[in-house]
Every structure is written in structure tokens, then in C-alpha cells.
Amino acid sequence: RDLQAKFVPYFIPLLRASANTLFVGRTEVDGSVDRLRVVFVIHTLLFKTMLKEIVADESLFQKTIKVYNRCLSHPKAYIRRLSAEALAVLFRGLKTDAHVQMALDTLHGLFELTATDTKQSQVQGSLKRLQSGVGGLFFQSVRGPAGLAPTFGRTMGLILSKCTHLFKDGGFAPQWFGAVQECFMLLCDHCNAPDFGEAWAVLKDTINKSVAQWETTKAHVDEDAVGRVLRLAGGCVYFRNSKLLGGASELLEMLAKTVQFLTASPGSEFALWESLRFVIMGLKSGRVPADVQGRTLEAVLAGGLPCPALCTFWHTCAIRHPSSMDPVLLPIMCTWVEETLPGSPEDLVAFLFSFLYPRGLEKASNILIPWERGESLSPAVDAARGHRLVLIGRGD
Numbered sequence: 001r002d003l004q005a006k007f008v009p010y011f012i013p014l015l016r017a018s019a020n021t022l023f024v025g026r027t028e029v030d031g032s033v034d035r036l037r038v039v040f041v042i043h044t045l046l047f048k049t050m051l052k053e054i055v056a057d058e059s060l061f062q063k064t065i066k067v068y069n070r071c072l073s074h075p076k077a078y079i080r081r082l083s084a085e086a087l088a089v090l091f092r093g094l095k096t097d098a099h100v101q102m103a104l105d106t107l108h109g110l111f112e113l114t115a116t117d118t119k120q121s122q123v124q125g126s127l128k129r130l131q132s133g134v135g136g137l138f139f140q141s142v143r144g145p146a147g148l149a150p151t152f153g154r155t156m157g158l159i160l161s162k163c164t165h166l167f168k169d170g171g172f173a174p175q176w177f178g179a180v181q182e183c184f185m186l187l188c189d190h191c192n193a194p195d196f197g198e199a200w201a202v203l204k205d206t207i208n209k210s211v212a213q214w215e216t217t218k219a220h221v222d223e224d225a226v227g228r229v230l231r232l233a234g235g236c237v238y239f240r241n242s243k244l245l246g247g248a249s250e251l252l253e254m255l256a257k258t259v260q261f262l263t264a265s266p267g268s269e270f271a272l273w274e275s276l277r278f279v280i281m282g283l284k285s286g287r288v289p290a291d292v293q294g295r296t297l298e299a300v301l302a303g304g305l306p307c308p309a310l311c312t313f314w315h316t317c318a319i320r321h322p323s324s325m326d327p328v329l330l331p332i333m334c335t336w337v338e339e340t341l342p343g344s345p346e347d348l349v350a351f352l353f354s355f356l357y358p359r360g361l362e363k364a365s366n367i368l369i370p371w372e373r374g375e376s377l378s379p380a381v382d383a384a385r386g387h388r389l390v391l392i393g394r395g396d
């Protein structure tokens with residue numbers, strides 16, 4: 001604090017020397033609690049005291065992050081967590097978009113550095129640990145004491161923007177996205193619905209931008225970028241029975257944009273399934289009004305999606321969905337069955353079984369009993385009557 005800029009030449013040597021004391025030999029951690037406390041208190045104080053000098057010098061900033069590469073990819077999870085907490089002091093002090101972008105570029109470079117400096121047989125394990133450490137750093141940088149930090153929107157927007165662009169440019173995109181997923185998993189545990197509003201806003205904005213980019217290029221990589229963001233949003237919708245959804249407002253606009261993207265017939269299988277997954281999570285969240293449920297289902301069916309994808313869609317909607325969906329789901333499903341599957345009895349039987357089996361025999365009997373009596377239900381069901389043993393053979 002007294003030396004200020006005069007201390008800069010000694011900063012990296014001191015940081016590296018103290019970080020090295022976390023290791024015995026090459027990878028084993030020193031188990032002394034006192035040792036760990038001293039090291040990370042020193043690092044936290046160094047980052048707080050030298051923040052201005054570090055941020056002002058891009059070369060010094062990059063050297064600081066690279067020194068922490070070993071700590072963020074340490075074999076011990078608690079060392080990675082403590083390293084993320086210390087380094088987040090530096091990241092939370094970044095005041096401009098340019099500084100945040102410089103930090104993200106430097107962090108991304110750690111994956112290449114790890115892959116280059118690690119033995120071939122150990123690369124995947126090291127990259128996975130670094131992914132976990134970077135995800136923890138993202139989390140510590142954007143969380144507040146309760147909820148989200150004031151800078152969450154800016155920082156997470158830049159993180160997600162880099163995530164979507166990396167899938168176009170290549171360069172450890174899966175590891176970067178894995179780190180973002182790790183961050184969101186930790187945020188889901190940390191936040192409640194009232195605290196998560198800005199996260200929904202950032203996700204919604206990123207989905208809109210990603211879909212707009214895909215509409216311009218029609219490229220598979222841009223489709224996949226949309227799918228990645230939808231996976232993040234779907235995980236938050238699903239988390240502990242939609243704990244993070246305060247109401248329908250957070251969900252409805254994202255749901256409409258997703259259906260618009262889905263029904264434009266994306267060529268990427270990954271984007272297709274992630275879009276369907278998000279729609280299913282939204283419909284089953286209990287936050288979507290019945291009229292919106294109906295319009296959403298009809299829009300999905302009108303989108304010309306492949307039959308196997310729609311069968312899976314119906315099946316997944318049926319499993320453990322709220323009973324309030326029955327009046328909306330069943331009529332639309334039966335209409336779709338009659339219009340889509342009358343020429344394929346085997347497909348109809350497989351579909352009926354997949355839909356009825358998880359719902360229990362009480363509801364299934366409404367179709368099975370008339371079926372066995374020989375009563376006419378519909379042309380589609382009548383055509384499949386000769387294949388009823390497929391149903392009987394698979395269970396009660």
C-alpha cells in the first residue's frame with residue numbers, strides 16, 4: 001500500500017511464490033489449514049491493494065491470471081473454490097466493458113495454455129478441472145451477498161456473448177460453455193425468485209440476439225449457439241420445480257421466441273432437442289396459462305417437425321406434468337394422433353403406450369377398455385387394433 005506502483009516488479013514473483021506453497025511436489029496439496037489461510041489472505045489483500053495497477057497494465061493482468069492457472073485447475077475442489085473467491089476480488093473491480101472483455105479473453109487463453117503444457121494423457125482431466133475453476137470464478141464475480149451483484153447484467157451479458165461467438169470461431173467452446181453452466185448451477189443454489197429477475201432478463205436478451213443472428217446467417221453454428229443458451233435457461237426453469245420463476249412474465253416471452261425459432265425448422269439436431277426441452281420445461285412449470293399452453297402446443301405441431309421428435313415431445317409432456325394440463329393436452333394430442341399416425345399402426349401403439357404407461361392404469365383404462373371391447377374409437381385406433389399385443393406384452 002505504501003510502495004504502490006514501485007511494488008509492481010515484486011508483485012508477480014510474490015504471487016507465484018505464495019501460490020507454489022499450495023503444492024507439494026507437483027500436484028499434492030499441503031493440507032495445513034493455517035497454510036491455506038495465510039496464502040489466500042495474502043492473495044486477497046494483494047488483489048485489493050494492487051487493483052488499480054493490475055487493471056491499468058494489460059501485461060500484468062495477463063500474468064496474474066496465468067499464475068492462477070494451476071490454482072483454478074487444482075485437483076482439489078476446495079482449492080479451486082478458494083482460488084475463485086480470491087481472484088474474484090480482481091474481477092469485481094473491473095469497471096468498464098473493455099476491462100471485462102480483456103479479462104474474459106485472458107481466461108479463455110488458459111484453456112489453450114493448459115492443453116499445451118499438460119501431458120497428452122492428462123489433458124482432458126486438466127481441462128475439466130479448469131472448467132470447474134473458471135465456472136466458480138464466474139459465480140464469485142457476479143453474485144452478491146444475497147442474490148446477484150449490481151454488475152451482473154453487464155458481466156454475464158459479455159460472458160454469454162463470448163460463449164455464443166466461440167461456437168462459431170472454435171477454440172475450447174465446450175469447456176467455456178461448461179464453465180458458464182457451472183456458474184448458473186451455483187447461481188441457482190444461491191438465489192431465490194425475487195433475486196433472479198436480472199438473470200432472466202440477460203438470458204432473454206441473449207436468446208433474442210442469438211435467434212436474430214441465426215435468422216441472418218441460417219448457419220448451423222448459430223443454431224447451436226441458440227441451443228446452448230436455451231439449455232442454460234431450461235436448467236433454471238427446471239431447477240427445484242421452478243423455484244426461480246416468480247411468475248409467468250419471466251417465461252412467456254422466452255417461450256414465444258423459442259417456439260418461433262423451433263418452428264422455423266432448425267437443421268441442427270442439438271438445437272432442435274434443446275428447443276423442445278425448453279418448451280416442455282416451460283409448459284410443465286405451472287406458470288403458463290391454459291390458453292398459452294394450447295397456442296404453444298398447436299404452434300409446435302404446425303412447425304413440420306419430424307414425427308419421432310414430436311412423439312418424444314408428447315411423451316415427455318405426459319410424465320409428471322401438472323394435472324391442470326390434461327384439459328389442454330389430451331384433446332390436442334388425440335387430434336394430432338388421428339391426423340398423423342393413421343397409416344402406421346405400429347407407431348400408434350408405441351406412441352399410445354409411451355403416453356399412457358407413465359400416467360397409470362386409471363387414466364389409461366379410458367382407452368384400453370374400449371379398445372379391448374372392440375368399440376370404435378377413431379380410424380387411427382381401429383387401424384392399430386390388430387397390434388394390441390404390443391401393449392399387453394409390455395405390462396399391465
